[in-house]
Amino acid sequence: QSALTQPPSASGSLGHSVTISCSGTSSDVGGYNYVSWYQQHPGKAPKLLISEVSQRPSGVPDRFSGSKSGNTASLTVSGLQAEDEADYYCSSFAGRNNPYVFGPGTKVTVL
Amino acid sequence: QEQLVESGGGLVKPGGSQRLSCGASGFSVSDYYMAWIRQIPGKGLEWISYITSRDGTIYYADSMKGRFTMSRDSAKNSLYLQMNSLRPEDTALYYCARDHGRGHDCWALDIWGQGTMVTVSS
Numbered sequence: 001q002s003a004l005t006q007p008p009s010a011s012g013s014l015g016h017s018v019t020i021s022c023s024g025t026s027s028d029v030g031g032y033n034y035v036s037w038y039q040q041h042p043g044k045a046p047k048l049l050i051s052e053v054s055q056r057p058s059g060v061p062d063r064f065s066g067s068k069s070g071n072t073a074s075l076t077v078s079g080l081q082a083e084d085e086a087d088y089y090c091s092s093f094a095g096r097n098n099p100y101v102f103g104p105g106t107k108v109t110v111l
Numbered sequence: 112q113e114q115l116v117e118s119g120g121g122l123v124k125p126g127g128s129q130r131l132s133c134g135a136s137g138f139s140v141s142d143y144y145m146a147w148i149r150q151i152p153g154k155g156l157e158w159i160s161y162i163t164s165r166d167g168t169i170y171y172a173d174s175m176k177g178r179f180t181m182s183r184d185s186a187k188n189s190l191y192l193q194m195n196s197l198r199p200e201d202t203a204l205y206y207c208a209r210d211h212g213r214g215h216d217c218w219a220l221d222i223w224g225q226g227t228m229v230t231v232s233s
Binding site: 046 | 148170224225
């Protein structure tokens with residue numbers, strides 16, 4: 001069972017926005033600014049979208065943005081496109097003995 | 112082009128062993144923290160182990176300690192995961208991945224291999 005909590009599904013209309021939450025505790029999400037987000041299409045490896053709460057790696061569109069408040073992090077996908085339909089996972093650092101704690105994933109559907 | 116390629120997966124009987132390999136190209140595995148992650152088909156991601164860049168210290172998830180052993184061969188620019196006493200619940204797609212931070216803590220995985228499937232079944 002994941003230590004982080006994500007909604008199992010989320011949806012948004014083409015061109016609109018969707019926000020996914022990732023809830024943890026003060027021992028993970030709330031305790032460090034090391035929350036990351038991944039996108040995974042069926043049959044593909046995860047792709048890093050956001051690191052360190054809100055940093056976008058080179059090549060990731062600015063439609064993807066991350067934030068954090070207390071023990072909850074969020075990923076917002078703006079201007080939804082058909083190719084954004086995928087599973088999204090959050091991950092948080094929880095100490096050097098448990099650095100990659102993943103959420104259960106959220107399936108995003110583009111309507 | 113920076114990439115990782117895993118190999119070594121297959122069908123193994125319960126109680127058996129398997130050694131996975133992960134070859135890197137376009138960068139040196141010794142310059143980054145590197146990790147093994149697994150994913151049960153249709154399920155979420157689970158961290159297995161990671162190795163630090165400079166001193167090569169290895170950390171394991173509690174549930175993997177004692178059965179899984181990670182190693183690195185800098186000359187071959189490769190990582191390995193030796194898995195012993197395998198159980199049906201170890202059936203998963205195994206990925207190696209690179210941490211995005213080079214020289215600083217980042218704890219986000221930016222390069223992933225395509226994964227290698229391990230099936231534990233009699």
